[in-house]
Amino acid sequence: MTNSQRPYGNSRTPLPPGQTPADGPPASRTGPQKDARAEPGGKQRDAFFDNAKYLAIVLVALGHAWGQILDDGPVETAYRLVYTFHMPAFILISGYFSRSFDLRPKHIQRLITGVVVPYVVFETAYSLFERYGNDQPDHAVSLMDPTYHLWFLCALFVWRLTTPLWRVIRHPIPVSLVLAALGSVSPQIGSDLELQRVLQFLPFFVLGLTLRPEHFQMVKRRSVRVLSVPVFLAAVVTAWWTIPRMQIGWLYHSEAAEQLDAVWWVGPIMTLATLACSLVMTICFLAWVPRRHMWFTTLGAGTIYGYLLHAFLVKAGGYTGFFAQPVLHEPLGVLGLTLFAAAVVTLMCTRPVQRALRCVVEPRMDWAFRRDAGEAARVFEQPRPVEVRTPGEKASV
Template structure:
């Protein structure tokens, strides 16, 4: 069955924003405009990405399916947890030493993605609307427990699960309703309103968007549930707004949307070197554009066939690309 270009285009746009968001993060404390842009991106980029992950989930709970998921998600997690730990030690990063189940930086996504697939086995047996309501309630409740945090990626697993579940329940026709003219117009108002609100809200804690801390740590031990509910609504509206503007037609870059896991797992090596060496700075709009260009270049490089060939054994547990290359060379030498 032919892939739908819309979803690959969406994944490519979102992985660019993941990289770009990580590129500008060091400058958020000094520049209010950069902080606004950073938080604006974070209101939707992971919720939308997680929604798309749920959209393609099968929800099977048999033994073969679980073993395939473990190979696809947990094995790369362990490999890259070790690689990033060694890498952080090598570049002199202070917090390099963590346990195997305390995900290094962005590796939480792999652990959570495996957990979402496991949760789906039970939640798919519940009527769609009720299952989403229960998932949202769980996401609100976990914030009241200080022990549920970054370890095992537990906090993010429960907080972001409603987006994964929504993706599972919705069909292609539902998603493509976002392309209607009225939705696109409304999305512009939503995106501008959220950007304006972020700009004028004093000292909003990014932890609300990162979803890895308890309400107590975020300074709202009593009313954190209401705050998170507002974040849910904002993130959902923003994700809808961004997805409304994703092109449906296939282009030369669409295929890169099938390789986003490579970008996600590998871009951290670049980002952490940039941060440790303080290689870049933002003094004007041109600097910001330059970082966007560098982010796009990182996405293009890490999506390349050459990078795929080298890292496929570590990320997919396969060597089909390398074997294909050597196979073609062998055929060429015989002729």
């Protein structure tokens, strides 16, 4: 996938509507689709993107579970492989469905209700869980230091706000790569709001902003699927080879080169190299995502719930010493943990969970915002349709 077209301006392909990340990427409105399904509001969801989001969230849960039992063997090989593309895929799709985002009040409101509110609620909840569940009475609640996986909400907030900037500059992808490289040589950035990850993962969000539906059609070609098989196998061998030779922190993109015990000039090289590998693996992943409606397709609309909730179990396992059990380092134990993690995050994406937690994940907060007078005026001024009647009847306007 390349930036081979002008990403903005007059385009014949309509952009998907801006939507809160809490519901995940909305369906692409590119016309009637064979695999699309209707939503209550009359919208169409693309099965391909919902399938991709579900599979990605399962990989996120597996990665977090495997991360507790790394053994310099098959588990760490799988862990490193998954970490090359599961979050890049999420970020790229998020960028793709942010193309219509601007600073209109309704979009800012969605950003607040879909990103800021869930972040505040769950950051507070995880901090309290750390304090009482792990017997850490001095553990403070800090919104500036995201817990574990919540960095993604901080990053998404910043990326969305900067979307208008990427829409006006001439070469957005090269600029984002420069910023990512600069981040890798700037240890003084610190950990506040995980700004290192905001910068180093930025190119995937910007790439998503530049993509159009036809680029995803290219990824779905049979030739790409076939080619992805040897690429995937090569990636497995490479992941195994890097275990004693490369720190896993390079895949987290959360620290600068000096913090990873490397000289400063290694930072840009490793950052750009790992981003390139992540892009290749993301393409391979998307190539094998089913395009038709599957049994798990409807779960794609609830991936944010699984993302926000599954870490409670991961942390609880760490607090109680569950992951220290010797059986989890045996093949059957690893298999059992893998199936358990996949099943739990799947349940967390179901509609009952969505209904129970929608008040904090996707809250309706009309009471908190002023009414957009300009938008109301535009709606009021829209002409009403004229009803045409046959001669002899009165026409109503």
